[in-house]
Amino acid sequence: MMGEYVIKLPDVGEGVAEAELVEWQVKVGDFVREDAVLAAVMTDKATVEIPSPVDGEIVWLGAEIGDTVAIGSPIVRLKVAGEGNVGAGAKSSGGEAKATGATPTEATPAPSPQGGGGPASAPKADAKSVARPSAKVSAREDESATATESPSPLWGGARGGATAVGRGTAPVAAPRPEGEKPLASPAVRLRAKEAGVDLRQVRGSGPAGRILHEDIDASLARGPQLAKVSGLARNEAVEDIKIIGLRRKIAEKMALAKSRIPHITYVEEIDVTALEDLRAALNKEKRSGVERPKLTLLPFLMRAMVKAIADQPNINALFDDEGGVVHQHGGVHIGIAAQTPSGLVVPVVKHAEARDIWDCAAELNRLAEAARSGTATRDELSGSTITITSLGAMGGVATTPVINHPEVAILGVNKMMVRPIWDGTQFIPRKMMNLSSSFDHRVIDGWDAAVFIQRIKALVETPALIFVD
Template sequence: MALFTFRLPDIGEGISEAEIVGWHVKVGDRVEEDQPLADMMTDKATVEMESPVAGTVVELAGEPGDQVAIGAMLVTIEVEGAGEAPAAPPPPEEALVAEMPGEQVIEAAPETEEASASSAPVSSQPTAPLSAPSAEPRRDVQASPAVRARAKELGVDLAQVKPQGDRIRHADLDAFLLYGSGQGYKPAGRSVARPDEVVKVIGMRRRIAENMAASKRHIPHFTYVEEIDVTRLEEMRERLNETRGDRPKLTMLPLLIVAICKALPDFPMLNARYDDEVGVVTRHGAVHLGLATQTDAGLMVPVIRDAQDRNVWQLAIEIRRLAEAARSGKAKSEDLSGSTLTLTSLGPLGGVATTPVINRPEVAIIGPNRVIERPVFRGKEVVAAKLMNLSISCDHRVVDGWDAASFVQAVRRLLENPVLLLSD
């Protein structure tokens, strides 16, 4: 028998170290060649490291959240023979789970036996049945049929309810339900405390913390919000969906993206990235739009390349493709980097207004909010209109408030006159 040291290989991104996101093995496990050992996260992606040999695991480099330098020991494996190291594995061509800048992904760390024991959910105990009072309960309970029926439905013994008068009324039953009897009954609606949970901030969640802190620390944000009448836009969207065939259903997002791309040429300071370390702003000619996407693992931001060259149907297809890739964990690293402007939307949960955090080193982020139908004046008439607030947060070091407001007004004109979205 001999010991083989598997060292963390150069993943090919010019990095000096990677973080342990999670282990697939533990000390004492038997592993086969090409069996997954660990998930390691770099600045760009999470990659799966596989064993180059078969044997028994005798040592691991650390715990989830620890950093391992390139070339340092990751796993020591006891193998048969002399234990000579095979060639290092080639750099992975595709990340299984990838991180994007800005608002990003949450990686769940595997539980150790100790963590599992400490965080095991408390078993749910059934509510104790109502116990009889120490004194003989009243047998001459006076209550109307309606009160008796309600008490039966709630499982309340009326003998335990103290009336304020000569008979038990609904108010007496309400008081019993609100304050309880002290004899095992839990009033309806009372929340139940659960055990404290300690969650280690590692992996993607740590990247989120670092990136968001850096964004708020370095960027002086300001947010501008404007109300937009999208009544005609929604009518046009409904008509387009009636003729969509096998194409994906149009949401508001493809139409909004077209409006953004049409307005941006007059506001190049918004489609930009600011390298504050060297004091250079790069104003991009193409719109590579980051689109915040909610997944089970957290928020990911896949990128629509050259959004300015796509029509509403092409945008809808690309949005669906990127969303499915992100939610299934199959998004490639190139799908999750290189954005020049980000669009973040909470969909039907959009709220009245948002103040989104900029996806550094970008200089702006746009957030549509929920569409709400409200009465508005059209001349002297009051009519129903569908209204939506549009938020934009900007880096005040390189974007002036006038420019941000003027851009949103340009987008507003396009959305309120949707025929312009489909014209050249």
């Protein structure tokens, strides 16, 4: 006895009402075992895998990649041994799925290859023939169609073959294979060279494809832009890429931040020579029985920010622009903008005010690895009250960082460079770096922004102050 088992999108926690489908691991017709991963959904910036609770054959997938699915909506149907979990209500599940944007197998069969279609009269239609194909299959079909329908870029030409060769009307031809020498007399070659005609692009109308003077005439008649020797060709291809998953979350967050927050960006140059000397010395120091993480610039900046925020707590805040309330936090939760293979994420070092320089470094390393591997939890990717963004050696001279909504400030780190600095008597080499920081001008005045950055500058240029309580 065979039955049907319907899997619904489970509650992924924290009051989330819907999730975006970002990946299918199966397709219609696959047989899956219990606990096999069927799909992945994304809520905010956390990705959750959906396992199969039973063994069975996939007969229906209820959404496409990029669809937003409500919690509790059917997403997969399996044919299983036994009664399954769908009794008399099996037919009603199709209508429920339709409400979420899916296409149930019993409601709308796919058209036949001959173009036939229409409502299904038999409830036991072949699931494989009517189920929606997975997004990966659709993507491959789309790419194949694009490749087939795109016109040839050579000469902006048509897809069809060459026209019949006639006197004075030489056809447009594809380039000869590399290494194949065009057949032409010395006189024709000289004329082609003087006229700037690439003989590899000219089809000869003489015996054995020999290029004649008439073929040169026809090539020149088509226009000088077509006759010039060039290894360049126009590319008319257009690829449509659906914005899904993390990239869509990033797009939505950036659009929200720029549309609601009036940014003011303040750029200041900082001498980090002393800090770099101290950092190198601390990294060389070995302590018996103590394993310490390697220090980068960021832990020092985090501790400097903690000290500067103690003087200006309004910088460490979230602005509820709907309610008109600024939530000023005592705990300093520093988000670190990190680039991963999937896109930009912001893991959060919680309570930096309670961490020393090495604890900050260790937590940074742990979160960075979790972000890169895609194992960072929702809690580790949320809850920041201020953010640092850095592109490392690619940081440029200055940037205009976008505030991580609903925060009111972001600290941007630019690349470090050795520059000649005048000390009053001579130019000396110093390690210099710019900080490009943005503030929400609705709640942070330009003067307050400048005071905050100048405080950080003083701490970084005299790094011993970072360690003084």
